[in-house]
Amino acid sequence: MEKHVLSVLAVNNSGVIGRVAGLFSRRGYSIQSISAAQTENPDISRMTIVVEGNEDTLEQIDKQLSKLVDVREVILLSENNSVRREHVLVKAGNGEETRNGLIEVANLFKAKVVDVGMDNLMLELTGEPRTISAFIRLIEPYGIKNLVRTGISALERG
Amino acid sequence: MEKHVLSVLAVNNSGVIGRVAGLFSRRGYSIQSISAAQTENPDISRMTIVVEGNEDTLEQIDKQLSKLVDVREVILLSENNSVRREHVLVKAGNGEETRNGLIEVANLFKAKVVDVGMDNLMLELTGEPRTISAFIRLIEPYGIKNLVRTGISALERG
Numbered sequence: 001m002e003k004h005v006l007s008v009l010a011v012n013n014s015g016v017i018g019r020v021a022g023l024f025s026r027r028g029y030s031i032q033s034i035s036a037a038q039t040e041n042p043d044i045s046r047m048t049i050v051v052e053g054n055e056d057t058l059e060q061i062d063k064q065l066s067k068l069v070d071v072r073e074v075i076l077l078s079e080n081n082s083v084r085r086e087h088v089l090v091k092a093g094n095g096e097e098t099r100n101g102l103i104e105v106a107n108l109f110k111a112k113v114v115d116v117g118m119d120n121l122m123l124e125l126t127g128e129p130r131t132i133s134a135f136i137r138l139i140e141p142y143g144i145k146n147l148v149r150t151g152i153s154a155l156e157r158g
Numbered sequence: 159m160e161k162h163v164l165s166v167l168a169v170n171n172s173g174v175i176g177r178v179a180g181l182f183s184r185r186g187y188s189i190q191s192i193s194a195a196q197t198e199n200p201d202i203s204r205m206t207i208v209v210e211g212n213e214d215t216l217e218q219i220d221k222q223l224s225k226l227v228d229v230r231e232v233i234l235l236s237e238n239n240s241v242r243r244e245h246v247l248v249k250a251g252n253g254e255e256t257r258n259g260l261i262e263v264a265n266l267f268k269a270k271v272v273d274v275g276m277d278n279l280m281l282e283l284t285g286e287p288r289t290i291s292a293f294i295r296l297i298e299p300y301g302i303k304n305l306v307r308t309g310i311s312a313l314e315r316g
Contacts, residue, residue: 007306014186014188015182015183015186015187015188015189017179017183017189017190017191017192018179018180018181018182018183018184018187018188018189019180019183021175021176021179021180021183021192022176022177022179022180022181022183022184023176023180024173024176025173025175025176025177025179025180026176026180028172028173029173029176030172030173030176031173031175031176031194032175032195032196033175033194033195033196034175034179034192034193034194034195035192035193035194035195035306035308035309036189036191036192036193036309037190037191037192037193037244037306037307037308037309038190038191038307039305039306039307040248040294040297040298040302040305046304046305046306046307048306083247083272083273083280085245085247085272085282086195087243087245087284087308087311089241089243089311089312089313090198090313091313091314114241114243115241115315115316117315117316118316122241122313122315124243124284126245126282126284136198139198140198144198146204146313146314147197147198147204147313148165148193148195148197148204148206148311148312148313149195149196149197149204149311150193150195150245150308150309150311151193151194151195151308153245153247153306153307153308154247154306155247155248155249155280155304155305155306156249156304157273157275157280158273158275158276
């Protein structure tokens with residue numbers, strides 16, 4: 001099934017993020033990723049939601065979201081009309097012998113070392129979602145302890 | 159009220175992200191921000207949820223979350239035991255006269271220009287949440303068109 005990226009702007013009434021996300025689960029639409037926080041205006045939140053489905057599903061979701069009183073705007077962001085970014089934090093490594101290899105991968109992607117543990121490193125990378133996935137594949141042989149991706153965050157171009 | 163950062167690991171059964179977020183809204187707990195996506199294992203998702211409340215609320219949330227069959231782990235990440243990062247995309251500017259000022263702010267924070275429009279720039283920055291807020295305050299005078307923050311993404315140290 002196709003993946004769609006939705007950008008939802010909503011008034012920050014208590015619990016609006018939970019209500020929007022909850023609507024997807026109640027209606028049986030599976031959220032692949034979500035990232036949601038307030039904007040420069042603390043009264044307004046912007047959510048980027050990635051959902052799988054066909055055109056029909058998408059139309060239904062748009063209709064249901066627009067019915068929520070706090071929702072102000074629902075935009076479908078196509079690959080061409082948007083900038084799509086993602087961030088990952090990953091803790092990996094197994095003692096000294098993996099450290100140099102990890103640092104080499106970090107340098108290759110210009111990832112940043114954000115924490116140094118006894119036998120592991122925590123790295124972070126921001127980039128296009130496919131770059132994040134490639135980075136994770138190269139880190140995997142060094143032993144991933146924990147990993148957190150933000151999911152896609154996106155804005156319309158132009 | 160105090161802000162708490164929760165890290166939730168869950169089996170990626172259809173719609174688990176929506177179910178977890180929906181639980182907060184059904185129980186009347188307000189999500190300040192959420193970022194959720196699959197991990198290196200496509201069957202497992204990790205969510206970072208920021209919620210306001212006292213110790214009692216927090217205990218209730220932990221209990222309710224742990225009851226969901228797909229939830230594997232709920233960790234409370236304190237400021238000391240975790241690395242907390244955030245990402246922002248911001249489109250700002252009002253023609254040529256704002257461009258140089260925006261680029262100066264970008265250089266100051268080592269932010270990246272990710273898109274150039276007719277009369278605006280799209281910038282991105284990854285950093286500590288308070289750095290992101292400071293960056294946004296300095297961008298504001300140049301006219302913010304659109305802005306999206308991922309919310310806090312975090313992992314346990316060490």
